[in-house]
Amino acid sequence: MSGAAAPADWPADIFHALKAANIRIVSYVPDAGHAKLIRLCEADPEIRTVPLTTEEEGIGLAAGAWLGGERAALLMQSSGVGNCINTLSLLESCRLPFLMLVTRRGEWAEFNPWQVPMGQRAMAAVDLMGVTVYPLTEAASAGETVAAAARLAFDGGAPVAVFISQRLIGAKSFAEDAA
Amino acid sequence: MTAAMATAMASGVGLDRRKVVAELLANRGDLLVVAGLGSPVWDCAAVGDHPLNFYLWGAMGSAITIGLGLALAQPKRRVLVITGDGEMLMGLGALATVAVQKPENLAVVVLDNEHYAETGMQKTHTAFGVDIAAIAKAAGFPATMTVKDESGLARLCQQVGGAPGPILGQVKISAAHVPLVLPPRDGAYVKSRFRDALLGAPNP
Numbered sequence: 161m162s163g164a165a166a167p168a169d170w171p172a173d174i175f176h177a178l179k180a181a182n183i184r185i186v187s188y189v190p191d192a193g194h195a196k197l198i199r200l201c202e203a204d205p206e207i208r209t210v211p212l213t214t215e216e217e218g219i220g221l222a223a224g225a226w227l228g229g230e231r232a233a234l235l236m237q238s239s240g241v242g243n244c245i246n247t248l249s250l251l252e253s254c255r256l257p258f259l260m261l262v263t264r265r266g267e268w269a270e271f272n273p274w275q276v277p278m279g280q281r282a283m284a285a286v287d288l289m290g291v292t293v294y295p296l297t298e299a300a301s302a303g304e305t306v307a308a309a310a311r312l313a314f315d316g317g318a319p320v321a322v323f324i325s326q327r328l329i330g331a332k333s334f335a336e337d338a339a
Numbered sequence: 340m341t342a343a344m345a346t347a348m349a350s351g352v353g354l355d356r357r358k359v360v361a362e363l364l365a366n367r368g369d370l371l372v373v374a375g376l377g378s379p380v381w382d383c384a385a386v387g388d389h390p391l392n393f394y395l396w397g398a399m400g401s402a403i404t405i406g407l408g409l410a411l412a413q414p415k416r417r418v419l420v421i422t423g424d425g426e427m428l429m430g431l432g433a434l435a436t437v438a439v440q441k442p443e444n445l446a447v448v449v450l451d452n453e454h455y456a457e458t459g460m461q462k463t464h465t466a467f468g469v470d471i472a473a474i475a476k477a478a479g480f481p482a483t484m485t486v487k488d489e490s491g492l493a494r495l496c497q498q499v500g501g502a503p504g505p506i507l508g509q510v511k512i513s514a515a516h517v518p519l520v521l522p523p524r525d526g527a528y529v530k531s532r533f534r535d536a537l538l539g540a541p542n543p
Binding site for chain 1: 395396399406413433529
């Protein structure tokens with residue numbers, strides 16, 4: 161990790177916010193920025209973690225969970241947003257609640273040019289599809305941001321995406337990890 | 340498959356899709372049903388609209404993942420996804436996702452006419468030999484079958500009714516045209532009706 165200092169344990173704060181919102185299913189295509197949150201979810205006997213082969217699977221999964229009376233959240237990095245676009249139409253067509261947590265790439269001190277096109281446009285892309293965007297740029301506000309997003313999603317009946325700044329995660333470098 | 344066989348399929352050889360779906364749903368009990376985009380939606384509607392049917396008029400490729408979410412949320416209920424070969428092909432990766440979760444209460448039936456029936460009868464990959472049941476088996480589904488006749492359909496209906504899943508049955512059906520039977524297309528209505536019937540109304 162490098163870049164800005166992270167005064168708060170923001171992945172743990174997000175985890176506790178998901179727990180408090182009664183999220184029982186957490187699906188993901190992994191990102192290094194979600195690694196700790198995924199580990200916390202896997203270690204929790206009340207949460208079912210579902211690894212996906214592609215991000216849009218998590219939209220159907222969340223819709224099915226809601227039909228069955230459970231709440232799900234979907235974790236991905238911003239490159240996965242593009243895979244979701246048409247499937248997001250399910251949410252508006254059926255007026256479904258939905259919560260996705262997106263770690264940003266191609267944003268703060270990105271070293272990989274291939275991450276830039278989708279990373280720069282991911283927030284606009286979900287906005288275009290009717291998903292409310294909550295940017296998260298300060299580690300200290302992670303818990304309250306995810307709690308507010310979950311409330312808007314499941315009580316307010318809206319699709320919501322929290323975009324977690326690369327600044328929280330720390331910019332990668334070639335020396336650390338080329339992925 | 341040879342060209343002659345493909346022609347035979349298109350001309351009506353293979354099980355009647357409406358009869359297949361009618362048999363699958365004949366004794367549905369408290370079965371929860373997800374119908375994938377296109378003809379399977381009309382097939383389910385032809386059997387009779389039901390509050391515990393969830394119809395997909397879009398979001399192609401999502402029928403199986405909606406079934407998975409439902410199966411995980413309702414582990415004591417049987418969940419049946421009825422979809423087509425084209426819709427299933429768009430979400431093949433989800434077979435791996437389902438296999439990892441191993442939901443015992445989930446069955447997936449792929450009505451395989453080897454064509455995109457809604458868009459001009461273009462051939463799907465199954466017309467060229469892609470075997471969805473074999474893919475599901477390789478992914479780790481404990482029970483898979485390819486159904487080509489009445490006796491196979493009877494076995495599939497038994498499995499859907501109670502065998503430990505996840506199950507995938509690929510049913511070779513006729514590509515012959517059948518009349519449209521349309522269920523409600525308001526997704527918000529169908530969703531709320533489904534939740535009310537399953538969870539009791541009003542639900543949070």
